[in-house]
Amino acid sequence: DTGVSQDPRHKITKRGQNVTFRCDPISEHNRLYWYRQTLGQGPEFLTYFQNEAQLEKSRLLSDRFSAERPKGSFSTLEIQRTEQGDSAMYLCASSLAWDFYNEQFFGPGTRLTVL
Amino acid sequence: AQSVTQLGSHVSVSEGALVLLRCNYSSSVPPYLFWYVQYPNQGLQLLLKYTSAATLVKGINGFEAEFKKSETSFHLTKPSAHMSDAAEYFCAVSVMKGAQKLVFGQGTRLTINP
Numbered sequence: 001d002t003g004v005s006q007d008p009r010h011k012i013t014k015r016g017q018n019v020t021f022r023c024d025p026i027s028e029h030n031r032l033y034w035y036r037q038t039l040g041q042g043p044e045f046l047t048y049f050q051n052e053a054q055l056e057k058s059r060l061l062s063d064r065f066s067a068e069r070p071k072g073s074f075s076t077l078e079i080q081r082t083e084q085g086d087s088a089m090y091l092c093a094s095s096l097a098w099d100f101y102n103e104q105f106f107g108p109g110t111r112l113t114v115l
Numbered sequence: 116a117q118s119v120t121q122l123g124s125h126v127s128v129s130e131g132a133l134v135l136l137r138c139n140y141s142s143s144v145p146p147y148l149f150w151y152v153q154y155p156n157q158g159l160q161l162l163l164k165y166t167s168a169a170t171l172v173k174g175i176n177g178f179e180a181e182f183k184k185s186e187t188s189f190h191l192t193k194p195s196a197h198m199s200d201a202a203e204y205f206c207a208v209s210v211m212k213g214a215q216k217l218v219f220g221q222g223t224r225l226t227i228n229p
Contacts, residue, residue, distance in 0.1 A: 004158070033216065040124070042205050042219030043159070056216075091158055093217075101147045101166045102215045106158040 004107035006092050012113045013082055020078045021110045025094030032075050033104060034067055036060065037089040049075060050097055082114045117142045117208045121220035129228045134193040136223045138180075138206030141187065147209040148189045149217065150180055154202045162204075165189060176200070201227045 005024045013019050025032050030051050035043035046065070047057045051072040061067075064082075069075040079086055089111050093104040122137040140146055147166055151159040163174025170182045176199075180191045189206060203224050207217040 006158075031215075035217075040222070042207075042222050043217075045216040045218070048216060093159075101164060102209045102217075103149070103161065103164060104217055106151075106160070108156075108158040111156070 004092055004094055004105055006090075006107040006110050008110060009108060010111050010113075012115065014115050015082060015084060017082055018078065018080045019082055019112065020076055021090055021092075021112075022074060022076050023092030023107060024074045025092070026105055027073075028096070029094035029105070030072065030097050031095045031102075032069055033093040033095070034075070034077050035091040035093065037091055037109070038087075043091055046077075079112075082112075084114050087112055087114045117146065117210050117218055119148075119206050119208050119218060119220040121204075121206050121223050123223055124221065125224045125226070127226040127228060128196050130198055131195050134178075134191070134196045134200065134225065136191040136204050136206075136225065138189045138191065138220060139187050140189060140206075140208050142208060148180075148182065149207045149209070150174065150178070150189075150191050151205045151207060151219075152176075152202045153205065153222075159205065162191070196225075196227050198227050198229065201225055 007022045033048045034046040037043040049069040064080045067077045089109045091109045092107045095104045118141045120139045149164045150162040163172045165182045173179045178193045205222045206220045
């Protein structure tokens with residue numbers, strides 16, 4: 001297994017368009033996290049799944065954002081009606097639910113630019 | 116609520132010099148702490164983690180960090196900087212309730228001067 005993968009790595013879109021990102025976690029990991037990282041800041045938690053259940057969402061996740069993990073494996077993050085403020089790096093991470101310390105493994109990220 | 120503060124958004128050292136990146140945490144329960152490194156246009160890579168087994172934690176690439184409860188600190192050090200250490204470094208605390216998400220500091224950009 002080569003770790004967490006994300007696709008695409010870069011996305012440029014025009015304001016008002018919809019975009020969808022994909023994350024493939026490490027295969028045996030049942031927890032999956034999405035974070036957003038803006039320039040010069042640390043990652044901020046958006047949402048997380050345990051298996052296919054979305055168990056927590058940050059207030060940062062407006063109603064234009066939706067995330068799914070339909071079969072408990074890969075996940076998608078969709079942003080509808082993108083705004084310039086959505087420009088950021090979107091990071092996905094995965095971990096094992098029974099890892100007491102919750103060590104998270106991160107993917108390379110998807111950099112979104114909204115023009 | 117648990118939080119992390121990294122002192123110094125930018126640190127510059129000479130090659131071969133000591134690297135010291137500062138991290139202070141706030142937590143009402145014994146924390147689990149992490150240091151991650153991020154190279155340009157890449158995701159985060161775990162350097163080391165504190166899980167209460169030992170206060171001095173050794174990580175990859177010659178880095179280590181010491182947990183000091185009395186100072187609520189978890190500073191990252193490396194005795195001798197290498198050019199390849201130039202990157203962004205993030206300290207994070209694991210929230211132990213609910214999502215068990217990571218809460219990150221704002222990061223410290225490390226520059227190595229030849």
